[in-house]
Amino acid sequence: MRPVITTVARKLTRPVKIREWEIPAGILVAPAIDMIHRREDLYPEPDSFKPERFLGKKPDPYTFFPFGGGTRRCIGMAFAQYEMKIVLATVLGRAKLALPRPGALAVELRAVIFAPEGGTRVVFQRRLVAPTAHVAAA
Ligand code: HEM
Incomplete structure (x- = not known):
């Protein structure tokens, strides 16, 4: 939903035809990642967080x-x-994270990437984890 790089x-090193458009060599073509990811025809309800839309199929590299x-x-x-899998599993196994106020965060450009404006404040709630059994070596 919020790619850190949007395009x-x-x-083009040679002319290309994309649908009805003949594009000459030398032109810069820039697929817009965030616009494609929000296409209703490809992703119904594109603004909803629905990770299950990827279940049972490999994401199409063109969309x-x-x-x-x-x-x-x-x-x-x-x-x-x-890294994301390890960090998410480690953090979410120990804590519940929430935004202080629900809603979309403002975005700012940092060098070449987009990031939450001024950082992200989160409410951290420690999960009660069942104590792990330790077996003492005999
Ligand atoms: C969530 C994390 C990341 C995202 C979403 C991301 C996204 C991207 C995107 C969209 C590009 C442009 C690719 C293209 O032109 O087709 C790129 C290029 C690149 N990324 Fe990442 N990146 C991430 C993490 C990283 C990390 C961790 C490294 C290095 C350890 C890295 C190193 C690079 C490099 C060196 C390029 C240039 C590749 C080239 O031009 O041949 N990126 N990244």
């Missing part, structure tokens, strides 16, 4: 591309996804 750009695509796709994609 990926490619300068879901937060890491760009092709040979210049993000080199850190695998690392970023691995």
Whole structure:
């Protein structure tokens, strides 16, 4: 929903026809990640958080591309996804996080990426975790 990079750009080395448009070489073409991800025909109710829309199918690289695509796709994609899984599992296993006020956060441009404006304040509620059994070595 909120890709940190909203467009990926490619300068055409040869003319390309995309639908009815003949685009000459030298033109910069920039697929807009955030606009494609919000297309109602591809993602019904695009503004709703529904991770289950990806269950049972692989995301289509032409309609879901937060890491760009092709040979210049993000080199850190695998690392970023691995890191996100570990951080989310570690944090959410121990705490409930909530926004102080519900609603969309304002976004600001930081160098080449988009991020929450002024950082994100969260309400942190510790989860009560069942104590882990420790088996003492004999
Ligand atoms: C959620 C995390 C990240 C997102 C959403 C993201 C997204 C992107 C996107 C959209 C591009 C442009 C790809 C294209 O033009 O097709 C890119 C390029 C790149 N990213 Fe990431 N990125 C993430 C994390 C990382 C990390 C962790 C690293 C390094 C450890 C990294 C390194 C790079 C590099 C070096 C490029 C340039 C690749 C090239 O031009 O060949 N990114 N990233």
